[in-house]
Amino acid sequence: xxSGVGVAVEFVQYFGGVFEPISFLLLLGGTIGGLIxxxxxxxxxxxxxxxxxxxxxxxxxxxxxxxxxxxxxxxxAGGAVSAILLKIPGAPANIATALDGHEMARRGEGARALHLxxxxxxxxxxxxxxxxxxxxxxxxxxxxxxxxxxxxxxxxLGVTVIGSLDSNSFVKGLLSGCLGLWLSMIxxxxxxxxxxxxxxxxxxxxxxxxxxxxxxFAIPQVINMFAKGRVHxxxxxxxxxxxxxxxxxxxxxxxxxPLAIGTLVGSVIGLIPGVGGQIAGLLAYDxxxxxxxxxxxxxxxxxxxxxxxxxxxxxMVGPSLxxxxxxxxxxxxxxAVLLGGLLIHGIFPGSDxxxxxxxxxxxxxxxxxxxxxxxxxxxxxxxxxxxxxxxxPSSIMAAAVLVLxxxxxYSVQQSMGDVHVMVVLGIAMYVLEKFGFSAAxxxxxxxxxxxxxxxxxxxxxxxxxxxxxxxxxxxxxxxxALITLVVASILWSFFTSGRAAxxxxxxxxxxxxxxxxx
Amino acid sequence: xxxxxSRAQHLIPAVAVLLLxxxxxxxxxxxxxxxxxxxxxxxxxxxxxxxxxxxVRAALGLARxxxxxxxxxxxxxxxxxxxVLVYVLFVARWLGFYTASLGTFIVLYSLYDPASHFKLTTxxxxxxxxxxxxxxxxxxxxxxxxxQTPRGLYF
Numbered sequence: 001x002x003s004g005v006g007v008a009v010e011f012v013q014y015f016g017g018v019f020e021p022i023s024f025l026l027l028l029g030g031t032i033g034g035l036i037x038x039x040x041x042x043x044x045x046x047x048x049x050x051x052x053x054x055x056x057x058x059x060x061x062x063x064x065x066x067x068x069x070x071x072x073x074x075x076x077a078g079g080a081v082s083a084i085l086l087k088i089p090g091a092p093a094n095i096a097t098a099l100d101g102h103e104m105a106r107r108g109e110g111a112r113a114l115h116l117x118x119x120x121x122x123x124x125x126x127x128x129x130x131x132x133x134x135x136x137x138x139x140x141x142x143x144x145x146x147x148x149x150x151x152x153x154x155x156x157l158g159v160t161v162i163g164s165l166d167s168n169s170f171v172k173g174l175l176s177g178c179l180g181l182w183l184s185m186i187x188x189x190x191x192x193x194x195x196x197x198x199x200x201x202x203x204x205x206x207x208x209x210x211x212x213x214x215x216x217f218a219i220p221q222v223i224n225m226f227a228k229g230r231v232h233x234x235x236x237x238x239x240x241x242x243x244x245x246x247x248x249x250x251x252x253x254x255x256x257x258p259l260a261i262g263t264l265v266g267s268v269i270g271l272i273p274g275v276g277g278q279i280a281g282l283l284a285y286d287x288x289x290x291x292x293x294x295x296x297x298x299x300x301x302x303x304x305x306x307x308x309x310x311x312x313x314x315x316m317v318g319p320s321l322x323x324x325x326x327x328x329x330x331x332x333x334x335x336a337v338l339l340g341g342l343l344i345h346g347i348f349p350g351s352d353x354x355x356x357x358x359x360x361x362x363x364x365x366x367x368x369x370x371x372x373x374x375x376x377x378x379x380x381x382x383x384x385x386x387x388x389x390x391x392x393p394s395s396i397m398a399a400a401v402l403v404l405x406x407x408x409x410y411s412v413q414q415s416m417g418d419v420h421v422m423v424v425l426g427i428a429m430y431v432l433e434k435f436g437f438s439a440a441x442x443x444x445x446x447x448x449x450x451x452x453x454x455x456x457x458x459x460x461x462x463x464x465x466x467x468x469x470x471x472x473x474x475x476x477x478x479x480x481a482l483i484t485l486v487v488a489s490i491l492w493s494f495f496t497s498g499r500a501a502x503x504x505x506x507x508x509x510x511x512x513x514x515x516x517x518x
Numbered sequence: 519x520x521x522x523x524s525r526a527q528h529l530i531p532a533v534a535v536l537l538l539x540x541x542x543x544x545x546x547x548x549x550x551x552x553x554x555x556x557x558x559x560x561x562x563x564x565x566x567x568x569x570x571x572x573x574v575r576a577a578l579g580l581a582r583x584x585x586x587x588x589x590x591x592x593x594x595x596x597x598x599x600x601x602v603l604v605y606v607l608f609v610a611r612w613l614g615f616y617t618a619s620l621g622t623f624i625v626l627y628s629l630y631d632p633a634s635h636f637k638l639t640t641x642x643x644x645x646x647x648x649x650x651x652x653x654x655x656x657x658x659x660x661x662x663x664x665x666q667t668p669r670g671l672y673f
Binding site: 054055057058168169171172174175178179181182185189191192193194196197222223225226227228229230231393394395396398399400402403404406407410411414416419420423427431432433434435436437452453456457460 | 560568627655659665
């Protein structure tokens, strides 16, 4: 059994790995770059991490993961800069931050809002990573008991949970997941060597995960920028005055309630697969407002609103990696992209990661802890520069992201076929998203498809030799528990999607702004 | 968007997905060896059932999630998408990856740039930004990552 002492020993043993020169430089670069990318409206954390994956090919797995982890952490926090100074959330997770943050900036308290935002992010983020540190090895140990049928059901659960929670339409969410599972089956079958669904030469080697991730997350964003047309965005960034950090730090100690609510809500939301930072930020904001004595000041520049939203969306980051690192189920679309980054380096999450690659696992987790601290210091420093980057016209952003995506997709296997697949998938995803289909379950299906199939085939072979498929796949407490969760996630989505479905043309302002940002 | 337009709009992708899933089901149940298509059959069947359900909902006007595509929006994105397709299918191999990318960057930037197309200074500005960006891309991919890109007439 993994004890608290064992976790602490492993944590300390690999702590120094973060401070190796290249690793630390990557952590620093990822943090600063992520803050700037996060502050740029239209560049979501998921897309930023997907575009960074090709740059990790030449790095050692640990270094690659450090870069991706730092980018994930800091893009979420960086989104607060444009939310506060421009009233344009850098990512959907920062929507709640814009409500009070921009009002504070307008009345000349931009520096105060940024300081509070980054410090709250740091505290929330550190708490989230601590949760990751102590929960992950325990759950990974528990995952050792999993056999092929359980891993098959876990993969199916990953797709159904994200398909159910990440989409407003129950049918379209699950259909997106199935489309992803089908895409994962294209190419040659691993066991029989048979050709499956190869409609074009470019698909002979199957759909590469990284190529697909770049296409699915970057190309729709580029087309969304095209859709704005030739418009001049008159963005006025609020100037940032100078203010000592010490006074903001002192002020933060008087806002313990919103900090605690935000951190708690973010940590819990992060553990639930499929529920992203946007929900964490908005839910924490809402709860803080309900518990506040002066709830009428929310929306008018209340610092507690900024603190709750930012601590929540960063507290979510660490726990969202718990199901990923232990059970291969990403807690968020960005975590799904990170899973792609792990698999590309031949590292399979779960007990294998902690048993066979403890250096990779622990250095990565430790780097996220250090990254949270770096993010606070550099966030405050980078904020004013990041706001300038956020004003880059969408015509340049669209062209730049497109070229980066083309080069990124090509560099995976140095194949033009991959570029074709990326563009086709991206255009198809843009159209599908317009009709309510969702990218996250599709990506999950694509990533978890091979895991589900391998365990299904392995399980079928074992079942044929022992009790038969029914007993092997449908009996036993763990199987029944997982099947119950699969059915529950589908039923929950079935009964709630009708109520949540916004009618065309009657979408809420919140939904509109979320769509605009994402 | 009217309810009828909405229904018709939702029906098109629903039918497209249904046809795709029908193809997947057909291929999964007809191709050999059967053992290689065991898992695809399972997924294809579920996908087909969901696609039928989705299509019925769209036909009955119950599919309401998603804003759909407006003609105006399609006209705005069409030139950009066309440029991307021309680049990917023809120009990248013919001119070379970097030259084609530079051209694509300039064309896309100019297409969606609200500034005047009839000023020399605007064009110089666009070309300068495109060159700087491509220099960064060259540094990252050719120098740092050592990615060998297709060479056409140029590089």
